Amino acid sequence: MAGARVRRQQERAAGSAEMTDPTEAALVVENLSKTYRQRKKADITAVDNISFQVPRGQIFGLLGPNGAGKTTTVKMICGLIKPDSGRILVNGVDMLKQRRRGLSQVSAVLEGNRNIYWRLTARENLEFFAALKGQSGRQDLAERISELLAFFDLTDKEAEPARRLSRGMQQKLALAVCLVADTPIVVLDEPTLGLDVKASYEIRARLQEIAGDQKTIIITTHDMNVVEDICQEVVVIDKGRIVAADKTENLLNLFQARSYQIEIREGLTASQRDSLLELDFLELQQNKDKVILDLELQNASNLYRVIDILEENQTIIEAIRQEQLNFEKIFMELLENGRRR
Ligand SMILES: Nc1ncnc2c1ncn2[C@@H]1O[C@H](COP(=O)(O)OP(=O)(O)OP(=O)(O)O)[C@@H](O)[C@H]1O
Numbered sequence: 001m002a003g004a005r006v007r008r009q010q011e012r013a014a015g016s017a018e019m020t021d022p023t024e025a026a027l028v029v030e031n032l033s034k035t036y037r038q039r040k041k042a043d044i045t046a047v048d049n050i051s052f053q054v055p056r057g058q059i060f061g062l063l064g065p066n067g068a069g070k071t072t073t074v075k076m077i078c079g080l081i082k083p084d085s086g087r088i089l090v091n092g093v094d095m096l097k098q099r100r101r102g103l104s105q106v107s108a109v110l111e112g113n114r115n116i117y118w119r120l121t122a123r124e125n126l127e128f129f130a131a132l133k134g135q136s137g138r139q140d141l142a143e144r145i146s147e148l149l150a151f152f153d154l155t156d157k158e159a160e161p162a163r164r165l166s167r168g169m170q171q172k173l174a175l176a177v178c179l180v181a182d183t184p185i186v187v188l189d190e191p192t193l194g195l196d197v198k199a200s201y202e203i204r205a206r207l208q209e210i211a212g213d214q215k216t217i218i219i220t221t222h223d224m225n226v227v228e229d230i231c232q233e234v235v236v237i238d239k240g241r242i243v244a245a246d247k248t249e250n251l252l253n254l255f256q257a258r259s260y261q262i263e264i265r266e267g268l269t270a271s272q273r274d275s276l277l278e279l280d281f282l283e284l285q286q287n288k289d290k291v292i293l294d295l296e297l298q299n300a301s302n303l304y305r306v307i308d309i310l311e312e313n314q315t316i317i318e319a320i321r322q323e324q325l326n327f328e329k330i331f332m333e334l335l336e337n338g339r340r341r
């Protein structure tokens with residue numbers, strides 16, 4: 001239904017690679033591809049020629065359904081797996097040519113927060129990883145660790161082994177461990193996955209504070225709420241390809257203003273029904289004794305076409321409402337359009 005809009009959106013996405021001067025961006029990903037070669041099984045192209053840039057100090061979302069290629073993308077950004085082709089600049093450093101320097105620019109929490117040790121206490125985890133990241137010489141390390149524990153509300157739990165913390169606390173500890181390295185870029189793979197609403201909100205609030213501190217945060221998620229809530233820009237990927245890239249606000253606005261729902265009482269004639277079904281911007285659903293018309297209006301005059309059809313038989317309109325914005329629907333439309341191309 002929203003084909004034209006989505007196409008315009010996708011055209012803009014395709015052009016976004018030359019968005020800003022690469023030396024200004026915190027992260028530049030250019031024509032990145034990765035195929036997993038498998039013995040006895042078909043190869044899987046997890047990431048298929050994607051390009052995007054992330055400005056400094058942003059929370060940037062990489063949104064996509066299961067298997068879209070999010071984790072593969074962030075593993076390449078963090079230097080954990082090698083792309084087949086493409087270029088990655090982290091804070092201006094070429095990750096493929098200068099891996100060591102590149103690694104010092106990025107820290108990450110990958111899936112399932114495996115970056116913490118179950119047997120070590122919360123504080124010991126921070127000390128251990130600080131040492132690993134060459135931070136043990138810092139005069140203020142103990143203080144910094146205390147600050148991080150306080151920031152994530154873990155001061156009371158600092159002597160508790162990680163395995164005895166709740167899922168939300170473990171996730172917060174994993175974030176603290178990631179931040180102890182004090183890198184300018186932080187990559188988080190599904191930071192709110194499996195958390196309850198309260199823990200998820202808490203983490204989102206902390207992330208906003210961290211980004212306010214001039215760090216750049218890249219998060220992968222399949223949760224539209226997270227994107228809507230905290231990401232300034234988002235790249236939507238599906239099957240390893242970019243299907244949309246824009247400021248979150250633009251993506252939302254693009255779809256918001258035009259979704260209407262008309263509720264009418266049953267009693268459409270066959271000819272009215274036929275006329276309505278011919279309209280490509282309309283979907284008709286029967287809901288008990290009511291008929292609901294969902295409209296995606298590219299231009300306002302289409303609304304009058306619908307009303308004219310209803311008037312033919314003096315059909316009673318019970319309600320006309322602007323549909324509640326639903327990022328999930330936007331997401332589904334983007335995916336559908338991407339797949340049809
Ligand atoms: N090590 C691997 N070997 C072979 N195939 C892999 C490997 N890792 C990932 N894949 C495949 O690559 C594709 C992309 O996987 P990836 O984990 O990057 O997706 P994702 O977007 O992170 O998904 P999810 O939301 O489920 O975490 C999938 O088809 C997956 O099965």
Ligand SMILES: [Mg+2]
Pocket residue numbers: 070071072111189
């Ligand atoms: Mg993943």
